[in-house]
Amino acid sequence: MTPQSNASAKPGLKAWLLSDTPQSRGQARAAAWYQGWLRLTSNKLTSLGLIVLTLLVLAALFAPMLATDNPFAQDLGARLKPPGWEGHYFGTDSLGRDIYSRLLYGARISIYIVLLVALVAPLLGLIIGTTAGYFGGWVDTVLMRVTDIFLAFPRLILALAFVAALGAGIENAVLAISLTAWPPYARIARAETLTIRNSDFIHAIRLQGAGPVRIITRHIWPLCISSLVIRVTLDMAGIILTAAGLGFLGLGAQPPSPEWGAMISEGRKYILDYWWVATIPGLAIFAISLAFNLIGDGLRDVLDPKESGK
Amino acid sequence: MTHQTTNTGGGRAAPSFPPNWLKKTVSLAFTVAITLLGLLFVTFMIGRVMPIDPVLAVIGERASQAQYDQVYLELGLDKPLIVQFGIYVGDVLQGDFGTSIRTGKPVAEDIARVFPATLELATLGTLLGVVLGVPLGVLAAVYRGSWIDQISRLIGLVGYSMPIFWLGMMGLLIFYGILGWVAGPGRLGVFYEGLVPTRTGLLLVDAIIAGDWDVFKDALSHIILPACLLGYFSLAYISRMTRSFMLEQLNSEYVITARVKGLSEWHVVWRHAFRNIAIQLITVIALAYANLLEGSVLTEIIFAWPGIGSYITTSLLSNDMASVLGGTVVIGSIFVCLNILSDLLYRFFDPRAKS
Numbered sequence: 001m002t003p004q005s006n007a008s009a010k011p012g013l014k015a016w017l018l019s020d021t022p023q024s025r026g027q028a029r030a031a032a033w034y035q036g037w038l039r040l041t042s043n044k045l046t047s048l049g050l051i052v053l054t055l056l057v058l059a060a061l062f063a064p065m066l067a068t069d070n071p072f073a074q075d076l077g078a079r080l081k082p083p084g085w086e087g088h089y090f091g092t093d094s095l096g097r098d099i100y101s102r103l104l105y106g107a108r109i110s111i112y113i114v115l116l117v118a119l120v121a122p123l124l125g126l127i128i129g130t131t132a133g134y135f136g137g138w139v140d141t142v143l144m145r146v147t148d149i150f151l152a153f154p155r156l157i158l159a160l161a162f163v164a165a166l167g168a169g170i171e172n173a174v175l176a177i178s179l180t181a182w183p184p185y186a187r188i189a190r191a192e193t194l195t196i197r198n199s200d201f202i203h204a205i206r207l208q209g210a211g212p213v214r215i216i217t218r219h220i221w222p223l224c225i226s227s228l229v230i231r232v233t234l235d236m237a238g239i240i241l242t243a244a245g246l247g248f249l250g251l252g253a254q255p256p257s258p259e260w261g262a263m264i265s266e267g268r269k270y271i272l273d274y275w276w277v278a279t280i281p282g283l284a285i286f287a288i289s290l291a292f293n294l295i296g297d298g299l300r301d302v303l304d305p306k307e308s309g310k
Numbered sequence: 311m312t313h314q315t316t317n318t319g320g321g322r323a324a325p326s327f328p329p330n331w332l333k334k335t336v337s338l339a340f341t342v343a344i345t346l347l348g349l350l351f352v353t354f355m356i357g358r359v360m361p362i363d364p365v366l367a368v369i370g371e372r373a374s375q376a377q378y379d380q381v382y383l384e385l386g387l388d389k390p391l392i393v394q395f396g397i398y399v400g401d402v403l404q405g406d407f408g409t410s411i412r413t414g415k416p417v418a419e420d421i422a423r424v425f426p427a428t429l430e431l432a433t434l435g436t437l438l439g440v441v442l443g444v445p446l447g448v449l450a451a452v453y454r455g456s457w458i459d460q461i462s463r464l465i466g467l468v469g470y471s472m473p474i475f476w477l478g479m480m481g482l483l484i485f486y487g488i489l490g491w492v493a494g495p496g497r498l499g500v501f502y503e504g505l506v507p508t509r510t511g512l513l514l515v516d517a518i519i520a521g522d523w524d525v526f527k528d529a530l531s532h533i534i535l536p537a538c539l540l541g542y543f544s545l546a547y548i549s550r551m552t553r554s555f556m557l558e559q560l561n562s563e564y565v566i567t568a569r570v571k572g573l574s575e576w577h578v579v580w581r582h583a584f585r586n587i588a589i590q591l592i593t594v595i596a597l598a599y600a601n602l603l604e605g606s607v608l609t610e611i612i613f614a615w616p617g618i619g620s621y622i623t624t625s626l627l628s629n630d631m632a633s634v635l636g637g638t639v640v641i642g643s644i645f646v647c648l649n650i651l652s653d654l655l656y657r658f659f660d661p662r663a664k665s
Contacts, residue, residue: 149348152646154604157622158352161638164626165356237471244473245608249623264476268612271479272487279483282476290471 039302046298052291060107069098071105071258080274091276093266099277102258103284109259110288113174113243113252114236120178122228125185130216130224132186133193144190147183155180156245163251170259173252177242181235185228192224230303234296237289244285260285342650347399349642353635354398358391407636412628417636421618425640426511427497428610428617432602434537439544439602440595446545447552451560452579462549469546474605478539478612485535493531495614502528536613543605544598551594552587559583589660596652600645 018035022028041047059066068087075096083091090099132143150158162176196202197220205215246252247261255262260281267278328336365381366373373381382388386397401407407417450462485491493499497513506513506520514533517526559565560583568578607619614620618637625633 145344146348149345149352152345152349152649153352153642154600154645156604156607157638157641160607160622160626161353161356161634164631164634241471241473245475248473248475248608249611250627261473264473264479268479271483275483278476278479282473282480285473285476286471289473290467293467293471 036302040298043298043301045294049291049294049298052287053295056107056288056291057111059104060111063104063108067098067101067104069101071097071102072256073097080270080277082274083276083280090280091274093263093277094270097256099263099280102263103260103281106258106260106263106281106284109170109253109257110240110243110285113170113177114239116174117177117181117239117243118232118236120174121181122185122232124178124182125187126189126221126224126228128182129186129189129191130193130220133190134197134212134216134220136197140190143186147186150180151183153180156242159242159246160249160251163246168251168254170253170257173243173246176246177239180242181239184235185231188227188231189224192227193220196220196223226303230296230300233292233299236292236296240285240289240292338650338654342646345646346643349646350399350402350639351395353638353642354395357631357635402639407639408632410625410630410633412625412630412633417633420621420633421636421640423511424616424618424621427513427615428603428606428619430512430514431533431536431540431609431615431617432599432606434533435540435602435606436544436595436599438537438541439548439598442541443545443548444552444591447549448556448579448584450549450553451556452575454557459553462553465542466546466550469543474539474543475608475612477542478536478609481535481539482612492535493528495612497529497532497616498525499528499532536609536615539609540602540605544602547598547601548591548594552591555587555590556583559586589656592655592659593652596648596655600648603641603644 016027017031019027019031022031041050068089075092078086078088078092078096079094081088081092081096083089085091088098088100090103093099093102128143128147132140132147158180159173159176162179163172166172166175202215202219205219210219243252244259244261244264247259248265250262250265253259253262255266263281264278264285267274267276267281271278365378365385365387369377369381386394389397405418407421409415410417410420413420446458446462446465450459453459482494486494502525506516506522506525509516509519513529514526517523517529560579565578565583568582573582606615606617607623609615610617610619611623618641622634622637625631625637
C-alpha cells in the first residue's frame with residue numbers, strides 16, 4: 001500500500017499519512033485513523049491508560065518468561081513472607097506461592113474473561129437489537145420488553161443467580177456476565193437500525209432480492225459496530241470489576257487458579273497481619289480498570305465530540 | 311441510564327371517554343406488571359435449569375423412593391412448566407418464597423429479618439452521597455476546569471475503577487486494624503447485643519427510641535465505615551451527574567439573562583440553575599439508591615453485615631436456591647419500583663414532561 005520503503009519510513013510515512021490530498025481510498029482511510037490516533041494520544045491520561053494496558057498484555061503474553069517461580073508451586077516453609085523476601089518481589093501467599101508470578105498468570109485470566117465477554121455480550125445485543133429494529137411491530141415490542149426486564153435486574157445479583165444455577169467456573173462467569181451485559185448494546189443497535197432501515201440503499205438491496213438475514217448481517221451490522229465499540233470500551237472496567245467480584249465470592253475461577261479476585265479472597269483472612277496478600281492483586285485490578293476507563297474516556301472524546309463538549 | 315421508558319401509546323388529542331390520566335395509569339400499571347412478571351419468569355427459569363435436584367435438596371440423599379415420589383408430587387414437579395410457573399407466581403404474590411433449607415424457616419420471614427440491616431446501610435450511604443455529591447457537582451460545574459473540578463473528576467474516575475470489596479478491606483485494615491478509629495466487622499459489639507428492643511429493625515433508630523446512647527454510639531462506630539464506603543461510590547455517581555446537568559443549565563440563555571440583569575452569582579447558581587436540575591437529580595438519586603442496594607452485596611460480605619446481600623451469598627454457597635431466588639426477587643422488585651417511582655416523580659414535577 002505504501003510506496004515508501006521501510007528504511008525511510010519515519011518522515012515519509014508521516015507526511016504520507018498527514019497529506020491533505022490523499023491519492024487513494026486506502027491512504028484516506030489510513031490518514032483518518034492516524035489523525036484519530038494522534039488526537040487520542042495527545043491526551044496524556046489516555047496515553048497513560050494505553051501504556052498500562054500494553055504492559056498488561058505483554059505481561060500476559062510473556063508470563064512464562066517473566067515469572068520467577070511456578071505460580072502453582074507451594075512451599076509451606078515460605079508461607080506469608082513479605083515483599084522482597086528472598087527474591088519474591090511481592091512476597092508469598094498462605095501456601096508459600098510467589099505472588100508476583102501468580103499476578104502475571106492472573107493477567108491471562110483477566111484478559112481471557114474481558115475478551116470473551118466483549119465478544120459475546122455485544123454480539124447478543126447486536127442480534128436482538130437489529131432484529132427488533134429491522135422488523136418492528138410486535139417483534140420489536142416483545143424483544144424490547146425482554147430487554148427492559150433484563151435492564152430492570154440488578155446486574156451483580158442476576159449474575160450471582162445465573163452462576164448459582166450453572167455452577168461456578170470461569171466459563172460460567174463469562175456467560176453470566178454476558179447475559180447481564182447485553183441489554184444496553186441491544187438498545188444502541190436498535191436505535192442505529194431505526195435510523196438506517198428506511199434509507200435508500202436498504203431499499204435498493206431489497207429490490208435486488210436480498211433477504212432479511214442478508215440485509216441485517218451484511219448491511220446493517222457493519223454500521224452498528226462503531227457505536228458498539230465505544231460502549232464496549234467504556235464497559236470493560238465494569239466487566240473486570242464484576243468478574244473480580246464473582247471470583248472474590250468464590251463463584252468465578254476456582255482455586256488454585258491465580259485469578260485476581262480469588263487471590264484477594266484468599267488474602268482476606270490474613271488482611272490484618274499480612275496486608276500484601278490481598279492488597280497487591282487489588283492494586284492490579286484497580287490499575288487495569290483505571291486504564292480501561294481512561295482509554296474509554298479518550299476514545300469517546302475522539303469519536304463522539306458532541307459528548308466531550310460538555 | 312437504565313431509565314424505565316413507559317410507552318403511553320400514540321396519545322390522541324381529542325378528549326375521549328377514558329380520560330388521559332386513566333389511560334396513562336392503566337398503561338403504567340401494565341408495564342409494572344409485565345416487568346415484574348418477567349422478573350419472576352427469569353428467576354423461575356434459573357431455578358429450573360439448576361443442576362441440583364430440588365427433591366433431594368428437601369429430603370436428603372438417603373430417603374426411600376416412596377418419600378421421593380411423595381415430595382416430587384408435593385412440589386408440583388409432575389405438572390407442566392407453565393402450570394408450575396403459575397403456581398410459583400401465585401405463591402410469590404401471597405408472600406410465599408418457599409422454605410430455606412439452610413435456616414429451616416420461610417424465606418419471606420428470613421428476608422424480613424435481614425432486610426432492615428441493608429436498608430439502614432444503603433440509606434446512610436445514599437445520604438452521605440447526596441450531602442457531599444450534590445454540592446461537589448455544582449461547584450465543579452461552576453468552577454469548571456479549576457482544582458475542585460479536577461478533584462471531582464478524580465473521585466469519579468477512582469470510584470468507577472476500584473473494586474468495592476478491596477476498598478472495603480483496605481478501609482478495615484487502615485481505620486480498624488492500624489488506627490483503631492472505628493469498630494470492626496459486624497453490626498454491634500457483643501456486649502451491646504440484645505440491649506435495645508427491636509422496633510424498626512434499624513439499629514440506630516431503635517437505639518434512639520430506647521434512649522440508649524451507648525448502643526447508639528457502638529452501632530454508629532460499626533456502620534460508619536461501610537456507609538462511607540457505599541457513600542463514596544454514590545458520591546462518585548451523583549457528583550458526576552450533577553456536574554453535567556449543571557453545565558447544561560449554565561450554558562443556557564436564561565442564565566445569561568439573569569447575569570445581565572445583575573443578579574449575584576450565588577443567586578444565579580442556586581435560585582435559577584439549581585432549581586431546574588432538582589427534578590433530574592431526584593431521578594439520579596433514586597437510581598443511586600437502587601444501585602447501593604445491589605452494591606451492598608459485596609460490602610456486606612467484607613463487613614460481616616447481616617443484611618440481604620450476606621443472606622443471598624451464604625445461601626448460594628450452601629445451594630439453598632429458594633433463599634437465593636427469593637432475595638433476587640425482592641431486590642429486583644425494589645429496583646423496578648424505584649425506577650418507576652423516579653420516572654413518575656419526574657413526570658409529576660416537571661411540566662415539560664407532561665406535554
